[in-house]
Amino acid sequence: xxxxxxxxxxxxxxxxxxxxxxxxxxxxxxxxxxxxxxxxxxxxxxxxxxxxxxxxxxxxxxxxxxxxxxxxxxxxxxxxxxxxxxxxxxxxxxxxxxxxxxxxxxxxxxxxxxxxxxxxxxxxxxxxxxxxxxxxxxxxxxxxxxxxxxxxxxxxxxxxxxxx
Numbered sequence: 001x002x003x004x005x006x007x008x009x010x011x012x013x014x015x016x017x018x019x020x021x022x023x024x025x026x027x028x029x030x031x032x033x034x035x036x037x038x039x040x041x042x043x044x045x046x047x048x049x050x051x052x053x054x055x056x057x058x059x060x061x062x063x064x065x066x067x068x069x070x071x072x073x074x075x076x077x078x079x080x081x082x083x084x085x086x087x088x089x090x091x092x093x094x095x096x097x098x099x100x101x102x103x104x105x106x107x108x109x110x111x112x113x114x115x116x117x118x119x120x121x122x123x124x125x126x127x128x129x130x131x132x133x134x135x136x137x138x139x140x141x142x143x144x145x146x147x148x149x150x151x152x153x154x155x156x157x158x159x160x161x162x163x164x
Contacts (some may be wrong), residue, residue, distance in 0.1 A: 003082055004073060004074075004093045004094055005022075005049055005069060005072065005073060005074070005075045005076070005077055005092055005093030006023060006075075006076050006077070006093055006094045006095050006096060006159075006163070007020070007069070007075075007076075007077035007078075007079055007092050007093055007094070007095060007096070008020050008077065008078055008079060008097075008098055008143065008152065009079055009081075009083060009084055009095060009096070009097050009098070009137055010081070010098035010099065010100075010122055010137060010147075011081050011100075011102075011105055011129075011130050011133060011137075012081045012105065012109075012126070013106070013108040013109050013113070013120075014081075014099075014100055014105060014147060015098055015147060015152075015155075016078040016079060016098060017033050017035075017036075017078040018152060019098065019152060019155055019156070020032075020033065020076045020077055020078035020154045021078070021113060022078070022156055023076040023156055023159065024075075024076035025097045026150055026156055026160075027074075027076065029074045029076050030072075030074065030075045030076070031075070031076050031077075031078075032069070032075050032076070032077045032078070033077070033079075034065045034066075034069075034077065034078065034079045034080055034083055035078075035079075035080045036078075037065055037106055037120060038061045038062070038065065041061070044156070046058070049061075054067075059082065059085060061085065062079075062080065062082070062085070062086055062091070063086050065084070066086035066087075066088055066089065066092060067088065067095075069092045070088055070091045070092055071157040072161070073093075075087040075093075077093070080152040081133070081158070082133075084133065084136050084137060084140050089140055090140075094142050094143065094163060095140055095141050095142045095143070096141060096142070096143045096144075096159065097137045097138060097141035097143070097145070098145055098147045099137070099138075099144050099145065099146050099147060100146070100147050100148050101148065102126075102127055102130045102131075104148055105130075106123065106126075113150070141160055143159070143163065145158060
């Protein structure tokens with residue numbers, strides 16, 4: 001695992017940030033979050049960036065972040081749900097897909113959490129997007145972790161076991 005990054009992909013509410021942060025602590029690595037970096041750059045929430053500049057603008061910012069990730073090592077990285085669209089995904093490190101059923105993910109979000117996620121405003125559209133991305137996540141991932149009914153420690157143990 002030395003000199004590589006591990007980054008997490010998956011649909012909204014799959015626990016990418018939570019798991020990436022916990023893994024960074026476990027491995028004594030740096031924790032990075034693509035959405036947080038973009039929010040910090042503009043001093044705006046993702047929802048505000050989407051509303052003010054649009055999704056295409058946001059995706060271009062994600063690409064800039066992906067380019068940065070390619071030049072670092074020993075980072076545990078959380079990404080946004082649509083990060084899989086960046087052109088150099090395979091150059092960042094080990095790609096881990098956090099897989100769960102749509103209903104499980106939906107049930108993890110309260111109203112406040114849904115408001116942070118502009119693509120989850122409309123549940124029907126979110127479900128369509130989930131179905132569209134499912135195969136892409138599976139195709140892009142080096143490793144798939146089924147997250148349902150598992151806690152963070154179980155997921156970290158399984159991840160470390162599978163990549164060492």
